Amino acid sequence: MKKLISLLLALALLMTCAAALAEDYYPAEKVSYNVWIRMRPMNGNADDMEIFKIMEEKTNVHMNFEQIPQADWEEKILQNLNGGVDLPDAYYSGYSLNSTQLLQYANQGMFLPLNDYIEQYMPNFKAKLEAHPEVKAAITAPDGNIYSLPFCRFDGLTGQIPSNMFINKVWLDKLNLEVPTTIDELETVLTAFKENDCNGNGDPDDEIPMTFKFEGSQRDLGGLFGMFGYADNLYTGQHHFCVDDGKVIYTPTTEGYKKACSYLYEHFFSKGLIDQEGFTMDKATYNAQNQGEVANIGSYFSWNIFDLGEIHKDEYVPMAPLLGPDGTTSWGYVTSSGIETVGLIVTKDCKDPVNLLKWADLTYDDYYGMQLEYGCIGTNIKEAEEGSQFQYEYIDYPEGMTYDEFLFGNTYPDSCLALFRDFYDTVLSMPDSAKAKDKINSEMYLPVATTKYYPTLLFSAEDNDRIADISTDIIGLAEEKRAEWLARGGVENEWEDYLARLDAMGLQEYIDIYQKTYDVAFGQ
Numbered sequence: 220m221k222k223l224i225s226l227l228l229a230l231a232l233l234m235t236c237a238a239a240l241a242e243d244y245y246p247a248e249k250v251s252y253n254v255w256i257r258m259r260p261m262n263g264n265a266d267d268m269e270i271f272k273i274m275e276e277k278t279n280v281h282m283n284f285e286q287i288p289q290a291d292w293e294e295k296i297l298q299n300l301n302g303g304v305d306l307p308d309a310y311y312s313g314y315s316l317n318s319t320q321l322l323q324y325a326n327q328g329m330f331l332p333l334n335d336y337i338e339q340y341m342p343n344f345k346a347k348l349e350a351h352p353e354v355k356a357a358i359t360a361p362d363g364n365i366y367s368l369p370f371c372r373f374d375g376l377t378g379q380i381p382s383n384m385f386i387n388k389v390w391l392d393k394l395n396l397e398v399p400t401t402i403d404e405l406e407t408v409l410t411a412f413k414e415n416d417c418n419g420n421g422d423p424d425d426e427i428p429m430t431f432k433f434e435g436s437q438r439d440l441g442g443l444f445g446m447f448g449y450a451d452n453l454y455t456g457q458h459h460f461c462v463d464d465g466k467v468i469y470t471p472t473t474e475g476y477k478k479a480c481s482y483l484y485e486h487f488f489s490k491g492l493i494d495q496e497g498f499t500m501d502k503a504t505y506n507a508q509n510q511g512e513v514a515n516i517g518s519y520f521s522w523n524i525f526d527l528g529e530i531h532k533d534e535y536v537p538m539a540p541l542l543g544p545d546g547t548t549s550w551g552y553v554t555s556s557g558i559e560t561v562g563l564i565v566t567k568d569c570k571d572p573v574n575l576l577k578w579a580d581l582t583y584d585d586y587y588g589m590q591l592e593y594g595c596i597g598t599n600i601k602e603a604e605e606g607s608q609f610q611y612e613y614i615d616y617p618e619g620m621t622y623d624e625f626l627f628g629n630t631y632p633d634s635c636l637a638l639f640r641d642f643y644d645t646v647l648s649m650p651d652s653a654k655a656k657d658k659i660n661s662e663m664y665l666p667v668a669t670t671k672y673y674p675t676l677l678f679s680a681e682d683n684d685r686i687a688d689i690s691t692d693i694i695g696l697a698e699e700k701r702a703e704w705l706a707r708g709g710v711e712n713e714w715e716d717y718l719a720r721l722d723a724m725g726l727q728e729y730i731d732i733y734q735k736t737y738d739v740a741f742g743q
Protein backbone atom coordinates (compact mmCIF):
# COMPACT_ATOMS: atom_id res chain seq x y z
CA MET A 220 0.00 0.00 0.00
CA LYS A 221 2.83 2.36 0.88
CA LYS A 222 4.43 1.73 -2.50
CA LEU A 223 1.16 2.38 -4.29
CA ILE A 224 0.70 5.65 -2.45
CA SER A 225 4.19 6.88 -3.25
CA LEU A 226 3.70 5.90 -6.88
CA LEU A 227 0.46 7.83 -7.01
CA LEU A 228 2.14 10.80 -5.38
CA ALA A 229 4.97 10.65 -7.89
CA LEU A 230 2.48 10.54 -10.76
CA ALA A 231 0.45 13.36 -9.27
CA LEU A 232 3.60 15.45 -9.01
CA LEU A 233 4.57 14.80 -12.62
CA MET A 234 1.06 15.69 -13.77
CA THR A 235 1.02 18.88 -11.74
CA CYS A 236 4.25 19.99 -13.34
CA ALA A 237 3.11 19.08 -16.82
CA ALA A 238 -0.20 20.84 -16.32
CA ALA A 239 1.52 24.03 -15.21
CA LEU A 240 3.18 24.47 -18.59
CA ALA A 241 1.21 26.45 -21.15
CA GLU A 242 1.31 25.28 -24.76
CA ASP A 243 3.57 28.13 -25.78
CA TYR A 244 5.85 27.57 -22.80
CA TYR A 245 8.83 26.71 -24.99
CA PRO A 246 9.99 29.11 -27.76
CA ALA A 247 8.26 28.86 -31.16
CA GLU A 248 11.53 29.51 -33.00
CA LYS A 249 14.64 27.54 -32.17
CA VAL A 250 16.88 29.29 -29.63
CA SER A 251 20.60 28.51 -29.22
CA TYR A 252 22.99 28.94 -26.33
CA ASN A 253 26.77 28.69 -26.19
CA VAL A 254 27.59 26.32 -23.39
CA TRP A 255 30.87 24.88 -22.18
CA ILE A 256 30.54 21.21 -21.30
CA ARG A 257 33.15 19.21 -19.39
CA MET A 258 33.94 15.89 -21.05
CA ARG A 259 35.31 12.96 -19.08
CA PRO A 260 37.38 10.31 -20.88
CA MET A 261 34.43 7.90 -21.08
CA ASN A 262 32.01 10.51 -22.48
CA GLY A 263 31.05 10.22 -26.14
CA ASN A 264 30.57 13.25 -28.39
CA ALA A 265 27.96 15.54 -26.81
CA ASP A 266 26.63 16.57 -30.24
CA ASP A 267 25.70 12.96 -30.97
CA MET A 268 24.11 12.14 -27.65
CA GLU A 269 20.56 10.90 -27.89
CA ILE A 270 19.51 12.60 -24.64
CA PHE A 271 20.36 16.08 -25.88
CA LYS A 272 18.43 15.44 -29.11
CA ILE A 273 15.41 14.39 -27.07
CA MET A 274 15.68 17.51 -24.92
CA GLU A 275 16.08 19.80 -27.92
CA GLU A 276 13.04 18.30 -29.58
CA LYS A 277 10.99 18.85 -26.45
CA THR A 278 12.15 22.40 -25.67
CA ASN A 279 13.18 23.86 -29.04
CA VAL A 280 16.36 24.97 -27.30
CA HIS A 281 19.70 24.06 -28.90
CA MET A 282 22.90 23.72 -26.92
CA ASN A 283 25.87 24.82 -28.94
CA PHE A 284 28.40 22.84 -26.92
CA GLU A 285 32.05 23.71 -26.59
CA GLN A 286 33.36 20.32 -25.49
CA ILE A 287 36.30 20.67 -23.13
CA PRO A 288 38.23 17.62 -21.94
CA GLN A 289 38.15 17.12 -18.19
CA ALA A 290 41.96 17.36 -18.00
CA ASP A 291 41.89 20.93 -19.38
CA TRP A 292 38.65 22.02 -17.77
CA GLU A 293 39.83 23.74 -14.60
CA GLU A 294 42.63 25.66 -16.30
CA LYS A 295 40.34 26.83 -19.10
CA ILE A 296 37.36 27.82 -16.98
CA LEU A 297 39.56 29.77 -14.54
CA GLN A 298 41.35 31.48 -17.44
CA ASN A 299 37.99 32.39 -18.95
CA LEU A 300 36.65 33.72 -15.66
CA ASN A 301 39.81 35.62 -14.80
CA GLY A 302 39.73 37.27 -18.21
CA GLY A 303 36.10 38.16 -17.57
CA VAL A 304 35.21 38.64 -21.25
CA ASP A 305 33.71 36.35 -23.88
CA LEU A 306 32.15 34.08 -21.32
CA PRO A 307 29.82 31.40 -22.68
CA ASP A 308 26.15 31.57 -21.67
CA ALA A 309 26.71 28.76 -19.20
CA TYR A 310 29.15 26.22 -17.82
CA TYR A 311 27.62 22.77 -17.66
CA SER A 312 28.86 19.71 -15.79
CA GLY A 313 28.38 17.90 -12.51
CA TYR A 314 31.62 19.37 -11.17
CA SER A 315 32.15 22.65 -13.04
CA LEU A 316 33.75 24.53 -10.13
CA ASN A 317 34.23 23.84 -6.45
CA SER A 318 32.04 25.78 -4.04
CA THR A 319 34.83 28.15 -2.98
CA GLN A 320 35.46 29.10 -6.61
CA LEU A 321 31.73 29.42 -7.24
CA LEU A 322 31.31 32.11 -4.58
CA GLN A 323 34.61 33.79 -5.37
CA TYR A 324 33.50 34.50 -8.96
CA ALA A 325 29.88 35.09 -8.00
CA ASN A 326 31.19 37.85 -5.74
CA GLN A 327 32.88 39.40 -8.76
CA GLY A 328 29.55 39.47 -10.57
CA MET A 329 30.42 36.72 -13.06
CA PHE A 330 27.30 34.62 -12.47
CA LEU A 331 23.60 35.40 -12.55
CA PRO A 332 21.58 34.80 -9.38
CA LEU A 333 18.94 32.29 -10.38
CA ASN A 334 16.36 32.65 -7.59
CA ASP A 335 13.76 34.62 -9.59
CA TYR A 336 14.16 32.43 -12.66
CA ILE A 337 13.68 29.32 -10.57
CA GLU A 338 10.53 30.82 -9.12
CA GLN A 339 9.08 31.74 -12.51
CA TYR A 340 10.46 29.34 -15.09
CA MET A 341 11.61 26.19 -13.35
CA PRO A 342 8.53 24.39 -11.97
CA ASN A 343 10.23 20.99 -11.77
CA PHE A 344 13.28 22.27 -9.95
CA LYS A 345 11.19 24.44 -7.67
CA ALA A 346 9.15 21.40 -6.65
CA LYS A 347 12.36 19.49 -5.87
CA LEU A 348 13.60 22.32 -3.65
CA GLU A 349 10.30 22.46 -1.80
CA ALA A 350 10.38 18.73 -1.17
CA HIS A 351 14.08 18.74 -0.20
CA PRO A 352 15.05 21.71 1.98
CA GLU A 353 18.54 20.18 2.48
CA VAL A 354 19.21 20.79 -1.23
CA LYS A 355 18.03 24.37 -0.99
CA ALA A 356 20.30 24.87 2.05
CA ALA A 357 23.26 23.35 0.22
CA ILE A 358 23.01 25.56 -2.87
CA THR A 359 21.98 28.87 -1.30
CA ALA A 360 24.88 31.26 -0.76
CA PRO A 361 25.04 33.22 2.52
CA ASP A 362 23.82 36.29 0.56
CA GLY A 363 20.60 34.40 -0.14
CA ASN A 364 21.31 33.88 -3.84
CA ILE A 365 21.45 30.65 -5.79
CA TYR A 366 24.25 30.73 -8.37
CA SER A 367 24.26 27.14 -9.57
CA LEU A 368 21.93 24.29 -10.36
CA PRO A 369 22.92 21.10 -8.52
CA PHE A 370 23.36 17.45 -9.31
CA CYS A 371 21.58 15.30 -6.70
CA ARG A 372 21.46 11.56 -6.72
CA PHE A 373 20.22 10.26 -3.44
CA ASP A 374 19.65 6.56 -4.00
CA GLY A 375 18.70 5.94 -0.41
CA LEU A 376 21.18 5.03 2.25
CA THR A 377 24.21 4.17 0.15
CA GLY A 378 25.87 7.55 0.41
CA GLN A 379 24.28 8.54 3.67
CA ILE A 380 26.36 6.01 5.60
CA PRO A 381 29.53 5.70 3.52
CA SER A 382 31.66 3.59 5.86
CA ASN A 383 30.90 -0.04 6.69
CA MET A 384 32.93 -2.77 8.40
CA PHE A 385 33.47 -6.26 7.02
CA ILE A 386 34.89 -9.34 8.72
CA ASN A 387 36.20 -12.69 7.50
CA LYS A 388 33.47 -15.26 8.23
CA VAL A 389 35.56 -18.21 7.08
CA TRP A 390 38.16 -17.41 9.71
CA LEU A 391 35.49 -16.91 12.38
CA ASP A 392 33.95 -20.30 11.57
CA LYS A 393 37.32 -21.99 11.64
CA LEU A 394 37.99 -20.53 15.10
CA ASN A 395 34.45 -21.27 16.25
CA LEU A 396 33.82 -17.58 16.96
CA GLU A 397 30.81 -15.36 16.25
CA VAL A 398 30.74 -11.98 14.50
CA PRO A 399 31.65 -9.58 17.35
CA THR A 400 28.98 -7.26 18.69
CA THR A 401 31.02 -5.49 21.41
CA ILE A 402 34.47 -3.93 21.55
CA ASP A 403 35.57 -6.69 23.96
CA GLU A 404 34.46 -9.39 21.54
CA LEU A 405 36.27 -7.58 18.73
CA GLU A 406 39.47 -7.67 20.76
CA THR A 407 39.03 -11.41 21.40
CA VAL A 408 38.35 -12.12 17.74
CA LEU A 409 41.23 -10.02 16.39
CA THR A 410 43.59 -11.62 18.92
CA ALA A 411 42.55 -15.06 17.62
CA PHE A 412 43.02 -13.86 14.03
CA LYS A 413 46.53 -12.75 14.93
CA GLU A 414 47.55 -15.88 16.77
CA ASN A 415 46.31 -18.48 14.29
CA ASP A 416 47.10 -19.54 10.76
CA CYS A 417 43.56 -18.59 9.77
CA ASN A 418 44.16 -18.72 6.02
CA GLY A 419 45.80 -22.13 6.35
CA ASN A 420 48.89 -21.42 4.26
CA GLY A 421 51.27 -22.70 6.94
CA ASP A 422 52.42 -19.21 7.92
CA PRO A 423 50.93 -18.14 11.27
CA ASP A 424 52.16 -14.56 10.84
CA ASP A 425 50.73 -13.33 7.54
CA GLU A 426 47.23 -12.61 8.91
CA ILE A 427 46.37 -8.92 9.37
CA PRO A 428 43.56 -8.90 11.96
CA MET A 429 42.15 -5.48 10.98
CA THR A 430 43.15 -2.95 8.34
CA PHE A 431 42.15 0.67 7.72
CA LYS A 432 43.41 3.68 5.82
CA PHE A 433 44.11 6.77 7.90
CA GLU A 434 42.15 9.79 6.56
CA GLY A 435 40.75 7.55 3.85
CA SER A 436 37.11 8.74 4.23
CA GLN A 437 35.07 5.53 4.47
CA ARG A 438 38.27 3.45 4.81
CA ASP A 439 39.28 5.23 8.01
CA LEU A 440 38.45 3.74 11.41
CA GLY A 441 36.70 6.96 12.51
CA GLY A 442 33.47 5.00 12.93
CA LEU A 443 34.97 3.22 15.96
CA PHE A 444 35.17 6.59 17.76
CA GLY A 445 31.36 6.43 17.96
CA MET A 446 31.64 3.91 20.79
CA PHE A 447 33.08 6.70 22.94
CA GLY A 448 30.83 9.62 21.91
CA TYR A 449 30.72 10.93 18.34
CA ALA A 450 31.87 9.00 15.28
CA ASP A 451 34.76 10.84 13.66
CA ASN A 452 33.99 12.60 10.38
CA LEU A 453 36.83 12.21 7.90
CA TYR A 454 35.10 13.68 4.88
CA THR A 455 36.70 16.50 2.94
CA GLY A 456 35.30 19.91 3.61
CA GLN A 457 33.65 19.03 6.91
CA HIS A 458 36.71 17.48 8.50
CA HIS A 459 35.74 16.32 12.04
CA PHE A 460 32.69 18.58 12.18
CA CYS A 461 29.35 17.22 13.26
CA VAL A 462 26.11 18.75 14.50
CA ASP A 463 24.32 17.79 17.68
CA ASP A 464 20.87 19.28 18.15
CA GLY A 465 21.78 22.39 16.13
CA LYS A 466 25.14 22.86 17.83
CA VAL A 467 28.28 22.45 15.75
CA ILE A 468 30.81 20.15 17.42
CA TYR A 469 34.49 19.89 16.57
CA THR A 470 35.01 16.34 17.78
CA PRO A 471 38.83 16.32 18.22
CA THR A 472 38.43 18.38 21.39
CA THR A 473 35.75 16.20 22.99
CA GLU A 474 36.29 13.81 25.92
CA GLY A 475 35.01 10.89 23.85
CA TYR A 476 37.64 11.50 21.20
CA LYS A 477 40.35 11.44 23.85
CA LYS A 478 38.97 8.21 25.28
CA ALA A 479 38.79 6.65 21.81
CA CYS A 480 42.45 7.41 21.10
CA SER A 481 43.46 6.04 24.48
CA TYR A 482 41.37 2.87 24.30
CA LEU A 483 42.16 1.99 20.69
CA TYR A 484 45.87 2.36 21.39
CA GLU A 485 45.86 0.33 24.59
CA HIS A 486 43.62 -2.51 23.40
CA PHE A 487 44.35 -2.70 19.68
CA PHE A 488 47.28 -0.82 18.19
CA SER A 489 49.73 -1.60 21.01
CA LYS A 490 48.89 -5.30 20.60
CA GLY A 491 49.26 -5.33 16.82
CA LEU A 492 45.54 -6.00 16.28
CA ILE A 493 45.04 -3.06 13.90
CA ASP A 494 47.60 -2.64 11.15
CA GLN A 495 50.13 0.19 11.65
CA GLU A 496 50.62 0.32 7.86
CA GLY A 497 47.18 1.93 7.78
CA PHE A 498 48.76 5.26 8.70
CA THR A 499 50.85 5.47 5.56
CA MET A 500 49.16 3.33 2.90
CA ASP A 501 47.71 5.02 -0.16
CA LYS A 502 44.30 4.08 -1.50
CA ALA A 503 45.60 1.85 -4.30
CA THR A 504 47.76 -0.13 -1.86
CA TYR A 505 44.82 -0.41 0.54
CA ASN A 506 42.52 -1.78 -2.13
CA ALA A 507 45.16 -4.18 -3.45
CA GLN A 508 46.17 -5.84 -0.19
CA ASN A 509 43.90 -8.89 -0.31
CA GLN A 510 44.65 -10.21 -3.79
CA GLY A 511 46.86 -13.22 -3.00
CA GLU A 512 45.96 -16.88 -3.39
CA VAL A 513 44.63 -16.89 0.17
CA ALA A 514 43.00 -14.00 2.03
CA ASN A 515 45.21 -12.25 4.57
CA ILE A 516 42.82 -9.59 5.91
CA GLY A 517 40.62 -10.32 8.94
CA SER A 518 38.47 -7.21 8.84
CA TYR A 519 38.36 -3.88 7.05
CA PHE A 520 36.52 -0.62 6.53
CA SER A 521 35.14 0.36 3.12
CA TRP A 522 32.20 1.50 1.04
CA ASN A 523 31.44 -1.93 -0.39
CA ILE A 524 32.39 -5.50 0.38
CA PHE A 525 34.29 -5.82 -2.91
CA ASP A 526 36.47 -2.74 -2.43
CA LEU A 527 39.30 -5.05 -1.38
CA GLY A 528 38.88 -7.02 -4.58
CA GLU A 529 36.53 -9.63 -5.96
CA ILE A 530 38.77 -12.64 -5.28
CA HIS A 531 38.00 -13.23 -1.62
CA LYS A 532 34.89 -11.10 -1.13
CA ASP A 533 32.65 -14.12 -0.51
CA GLU A 534 34.62 -14.90 2.65
CA TYR A 535 33.40 -11.68 4.29
CA VAL A 536 30.20 -10.56 6.00
CA PRO A 537 29.23 -7.08 7.13
CA MET A 538 29.76 -6.25 10.80
CA ALA A 539 27.40 -3.88 12.60
CA PRO A 540 28.73 -1.03 14.77
CA LEU A 541 29.96 -2.48 18.07
CA LEU A 542 28.91 -1.58 21.57
CA GLY A 543 31.66 0.28 23.42
CA PRO A 544 33.09 -0.25 26.91
CA ASP A 545 30.09 1.46 28.51
CA GLY A 546 27.58 -0.39 26.34
CA THR A 547 26.74 2.47 23.95
CA THR A 548 27.61 3.21 20.36
CA SER A 549 27.08 5.66 17.51
CA TRP A 550 27.89 5.66 13.82
CA GLY A 551 28.20 8.65 11.49
CA TYR A 552 25.81 9.66 8.75
CA VAL A 553 25.94 12.31 6.05
CA THR A 554 22.82 14.46 6.16
CA SER A 555 23.28 15.95 2.71
CA SER A 556 24.70 12.97 0.85
CA GLY A 557 24.46 12.87 -2.90
CA ILE A 558 24.34 16.64 -3.40
CA GLU A 559 26.89 18.15 -5.78
CA THR A 560 26.33 21.87 -5.44
CA VAL A 561 27.72 23.05 -8.73
CA GLY A 562 26.08 21.69 -11.88
CA LEU A 563 25.04 24.38 -14.31
CA ILE A 564 26.14 28.01 -13.89
CA VAL A 565 24.72 30.86 -15.96
CA THR A 566 27.20 33.66 -16.64
CA LYS A 567 26.75 37.43 -16.72
CA ASP A 568 27.14 37.37 -20.53
CA CYS A 569 23.96 35.34 -21.02
CA LYS A 570 21.57 37.88 -22.56
CA ASP A 571 18.30 36.03 -22.00
CA PRO A 572 18.61 33.02 -19.72
CA VAL A 573 14.90 32.16 -19.62
CA ASN A 574 14.90 29.47 -22.30
CA LEU A 575 18.24 28.09 -21.18
CA LEU A 576 16.75 27.60 -17.73
CA LYS A 577 13.56 26.08 -19.14
CA TRP A 578 15.82 23.56 -20.88
CA ALA A 579 17.68 22.93 -17.62
CA ASP A 580 14.40 22.56 -15.75
CA LEU A 581 13.50 19.61 -17.95
CA THR A 582 16.40 17.69 -16.40
CA TYR A 583 14.67 17.99 -13.01
CA ASP A 584 11.62 16.20 -14.39
CA ASP A 585 12.32 12.59 -13.37
CA TYR A 586 11.35 11.27 -16.79
CA TYR A 587 14.20 13.22 -18.38
CA GLY A 588 16.52 13.17 -15.36
CA MET A 589 16.30 9.38 -15.42
CA GLN A 590 17.35 9.27 -19.07
CA LEU A 591 20.17 11.74 -18.47
CA GLU A 592 21.57 9.62 -15.65
CA TYR A 593 20.76 6.06 -16.73
CA GLY A 594 20.32 6.27 -20.49
CA CYS A 595 17.52 6.74 -22.94
CA ILE A 596 14.32 4.75 -23.06
CA GLY A 597 14.59 2.17 -25.81
CA THR A 598 18.39 2.30 -25.79
CA ASN A 599 19.58 1.83 -22.22
CA ILE A 600 16.34 1.31 -20.30
CA LYS A 601 12.90 -0.01 -21.15
CA GLU A 602 9.43 -0.18 -19.67
CA ALA A 603 9.26 -2.79 -16.92
CA GLU A 604 7.28 -6.01 -17.20
CA GLU A 605 3.78 -5.94 -15.82
CA GLY A 606 3.68 -6.63 -12.09
CA SER A 607 7.07 -5.05 -11.42
CA GLN A 608 7.26 -2.50 -8.62
CA PHE A 609 9.15 -0.27 -11.05
CA GLN A 610 8.07 1.58 -14.17
CA TYR A 611 11.37 1.02 -16.01
CA GLU A 612 14.22 -1.47 -15.98
CA TYR A 613 17.77 -1.65 -17.33
CA ILE A 614 18.49 -3.16 -20.75
CA ASP A 615 21.42 -5.61 -20.63
CA TYR A 616 24.42 -4.11 -22.31
CA PRO A 617 25.77 -5.90 -25.36
CA GLU A 618 28.54 -8.46 -25.02
CA GLY A 619 32.01 -7.05 -25.50
CA MET A 620 30.93 -3.64 -24.24
CA THR A 621 31.28 -2.24 -20.74
CA TYR A 622 28.38 -0.58 -18.97
CA ASP A 623 30.21 2.75 -19.22
CA GLU A 624 30.66 2.43 -22.98
CA PHE A 625 27.02 1.50 -23.35
CA LEU A 626 25.83 4.45 -21.28
CA PHE A 627 28.21 7.35 -21.81
CA GLY A 628 27.87 7.44 -25.60
CA ASN A 629 24.15 8.18 -25.40
CA THR A 630 23.83 10.36 -22.41
CA TYR A 631 25.59 12.62 -19.92
CA PRO A 632 25.32 11.26 -16.36
CA ASP A 633 26.40 13.15 -13.23
CA SER A 634 25.11 16.48 -14.48
CA CYS A 635 22.14 18.65 -13.50
CA LEU A 636 19.35 16.47 -12.21
CA ALA A 637 17.84 15.44 -8.90
CA LEU A 638 16.70 11.88 -8.27
CA PHE A 639 15.61 10.93 -4.78
CA ARG A 640 14.58 7.87 -2.86
CA ASP A 641 11.00 7.83 -4.13
CA PHE A 642 12.35 7.56 -7.68
CA TYR A 643 14.49 4.52 -6.81
CA ASP A 644 11.58 2.90 -4.99
CA THR A 645 9.05 3.23 -7.78
CA VAL A 646 10.46 4.32 -11.16
CA LEU A 647 13.83 2.63 -11.69
CA SER A 648 15.65 0.39 -9.23
CA MET A 649 19.08 1.34 -7.97
CA PRO A 650 21.98 -0.70 -9.39
CA ASP A 651 22.69 -4.07 -7.66
CA SER A 652 25.88 -2.93 -5.90
CA ALA A 653 23.95 -0.03 -4.35
CA LYS A 654 21.14 -2.37 -3.28
CA ALA A 655 23.55 -4.53 -1.26
CA LYS A 656 24.95 -1.51 0.56
CA ASP A 657 21.50 -0.08 1.10
CA LYS A 658 20.46 -3.31 2.83
CA ILE A 659 23.50 -3.31 5.14
CA ASN A 660 22.94 0.32 6.03
CA SER A 661 19.22 0.13 6.64
CA GLU A 662 19.38 -3.06 8.70
CA MET A 663 22.67 -2.74 10.60
CA TYR A 664 23.88 0.87 10.60
CA LEU A 665 20.92 3.21 10.48
CA PRO A 666 19.56 2.16 13.90
CA VAL A 667 22.74 3.48 15.60
CA ALA A 668 23.71 6.24 13.14
CA THR A 669 23.28 9.08 15.59
CA THR A 670 26.35 11.19 14.77
CA LYS A 671 25.13 13.74 12.27
CA TYR A 672 27.99 14.94 10.05
CA TYR A 673 28.09 18.61 9.12
CA PRO A 674 26.06 19.11 5.92
CA THR A 675 27.19 20.44 2.55
CA LEU A 676 26.79 24.22 2.73
CA LEU A 677 28.15 27.26 0.90
CA PHE A 678 30.43 29.55 2.89
CA SER A 679 30.78 33.20 2.00
CA ALA A 680 33.95 34.19 0.11
CA GLU A 681 35.26 36.01 3.22
CA ASP A 682 34.61 33.00 5.43
CA ASN A 683 36.28 30.74 2.89
CA ASP A 684 39.36 32.95 3.08
CA ARG A 685 39.39 32.77 6.88
CA ILE A 686 38.90 29.00 6.80
CA ALA A 687 41.81 28.69 4.38
CA ASP A 688 43.95 30.81 6.73
CA ILE A 689 43.16 28.99 9.96
CA SER A 690 42.28 25.44 9.06
CA THR A 691 45.60 24.25 7.66
CA ASP A 692 47.33 24.43 11.04
CA ILE A 693 44.36 23.10 12.97
CA ILE A 694 43.76 20.13 10.68
CA GLY A 695 47.50 19.48 10.57
CA LEU A 696 47.83 19.30 14.34
CA ALA A 697 44.62 17.31 14.84
CA GLU A 698 45.67 14.70 12.28
CA GLU A 699 49.27 14.52 13.47
CA LYS A 700 48.14 13.90 17.04
CA ARG A 701 45.37 11.49 16.12
CA ALA A 702 47.91 9.34 14.27
CA GLU A 703 50.47 9.60 17.06
CA TRP A 704 48.07 8.78 19.87
CA LEU A 705 46.56 5.81 18.08
CA ALA A 706 49.90 4.42 17.00
CA ARG A 707 52.02 5.14 20.06
CA GLY A 708 49.71 6.30 22.86
CA GLY A 709 50.30 9.33 25.07
CA VAL A 710 47.00 11.18 24.66
CA GLU A 711 46.50 11.59 28.45
CA ASN A 712 49.79 13.41 28.93
CA GLU A 713 49.50 15.68 25.92
CA TRP A 714 45.79 16.50 25.94
CA GLU A 715 45.83 19.85 27.77
CA ASP A 716 48.76 21.15 25.78
CA TYR A 717 47.06 20.07 22.55
CA LEU A 718 43.84 21.91 23.44
CA ALA A 719 45.84 25.05 24.22
CA ARG A 720 47.65 24.85 20.90
CA LEU A 721 44.41 24.45 18.96
CA ASP A 722 42.98 27.47 20.79
CA ALA A 723 46.01 29.54 19.88
CA MET A 724 45.54 28.56 16.23
CA GLY A 725 42.06 30.10 16.19
CA LEU A 726 39.89 27.04 16.80
CA GLN A 727 37.02 29.06 18.27
CA GLU A 728 36.76 31.33 15.22
CA TYR A 729 36.91 28.26 12.97
CA ILE A 730 34.00 26.65 14.86
CA ASP A 731 32.08 29.95 14.92
CA ILE A 732 32.22 30.21 11.11
CA TYR A 733 30.76 26.71 10.78
CA GLN A 734 28.10 27.45 13.40
CA LYS A 735 27.09 30.78 11.83
CA THR A 736 26.86 29.27 8.34
CA TYR A 737 24.78 26.39 9.67
CA ASP A 738 22.44 28.76 11.51
CA VAL A 739 21.91 30.92 8.42
CA ALA A 740 21.22 27.89 6.21
CA PHE A 741 18.75 26.31 8.58
CA GLY A 742 17.20 29.51 9.85
CA GLN A 743 18.26 29.31 13.50
Ligand SMILES: [Ca+2]
Binds near residue numbers: 419424
Ligand atom coordinates in the same frame (compact mmCIF):
# COMPACT_ATOMS: atom_id res chain seq x y z
CA1 LIG B 1 48.67 -17.79 7.44
